[in-house]
Amino acid sequence: MxxxxxxxxxxxxxxxxxxxxxxxxxxxxxxxxxxxxxxxxxxxxxxxxxxxxxxxxxxxxxxxxxxxxxxxxxxxxxxxxQPGELGPLVERLVEGGLAQTRALLATAARSGWIEPGRDAVRQAVTAHQAALVLLAEDGSAALRAELGALAERERVPCRQALRVVELAQYHHGRDLAVLAVRHRGLAARLLEELDRTQALSASLHGPRAPVPRELTGNPGGGKMPLTQGGHGPSRPGKGV
Ligand SMILES: [Zn+2]
CATH class of the missing domain: 3.30.1230.10 (YlxR-like)
Known part of the structure; x- marks a missing residue:
């Protein structure tokens, strides 16, 4: 009250x-x-x-x-x-957050505000044109470490979400392990959505739980940037 x-x-x-x-x-x-x-x-x-x-x-x-x-x-x-309803309710919020994340990325892609792939992301970050770096959860650890460190140095927010095959839809269907968003407003909304969704998901599954079924949560529990690399989920890297 x-x-x-x-x-x-x-x-x-x-x-x-x-x-x-x-x-x-x-x-x-x-x-x-x-x-x-x-x-x-x-x-x-x-x-x-x-x-x-x-x-x-x-x-x-x-x-x-x-x-x-x-x-x-x-x-x-x-x-x-009832207490038993709360978990499913939070699940729905996670799913809604992921749907919103995808919709924002689709908008960014349609209007040409996305830089796809390692080289384009590096260039955008160093030229101060990137407002957000998004790494696929199942991209290679080396790539996450490299771009996480670069983004941290240049003070660009960096997060992990979705998978290589999901990011592909913002890259003409080709596997994509990293992208940068140049539009500041869209990037800010994406950050809100990503952080809220990851917090919800982590509270459901615990920070160290494996990635549930599909695409939710961030098994590392958190936010980029990764500065030392080498940790995080070890699945074989793919995508560019
Ligand atoms: Zn509270």
Whole structure:
């Protein structure tokens, strides 16, 4: 219930929300929003735009569990939740985040804002034209180390997501182990989506769990850049 912390949020720092699970403040952009569905259950707001009263949470299954224990869904949304529903709910948020990531990449590719492959990415990063470097989860460890270090040196955000064959759809169907996004706005939205989705996925599967079935999560638990290389999932590298 609301001890009002808005006065600390300050416009300059961007909007904040309080997580109804852990009660900590987090940036709106990093949060997950839920609304009440017509039957009184919980509905993930994947677009962030569903009308009606919403509740915000950290992208972390534990905060969903805390909110459930504290009856916070009831209080904030007049919605009921059983503990067993929370995992599947977070799964849906992960799937939604991945779908959104793909849609953003498709937009970037269609409008020519993607640099595909090692050489093009190197060039874009060193020319300060890259706003984000995205490495496939199953690309080679050497490539991840090389471009992770380069991106860190040039202060370009670098993340791992999706697989070589999935990135291929942004490269005329040819396997792709790395790409750079040049459009700053698209890159910023991709970063939000990637970080939230990876946090959700890690909270479900644990940071060291193997990649579940398909394409979710980042088994290394986290964010690039990798600076020393050699770790991470050891699957044979492929793609360019
Ligand atoms: Zn929280």
């Amino acid at each position: 609301g001890r009002d912390r808005r006065r600390w949020s300050g416009r300059r720092a961007g909007p904040y929300r309080t997580c109804i699970g852990c009660r900590r403040r987090l940036a709106l952009k990093a949060s997950v929003r839920l609304v009440r569905d017509p039957q009184g259950g919980l509905l993930p707001d994947l677009s962030g735009k569903l009308p009606g009263r919403g509740a915000h949470l950290c992208p972390d299954l534990r905060c969903f569990e805390l909110a459930c224990e504290r009856q916070a869904f009831q209080r904030s949304l007049d919605a009921s939740a």
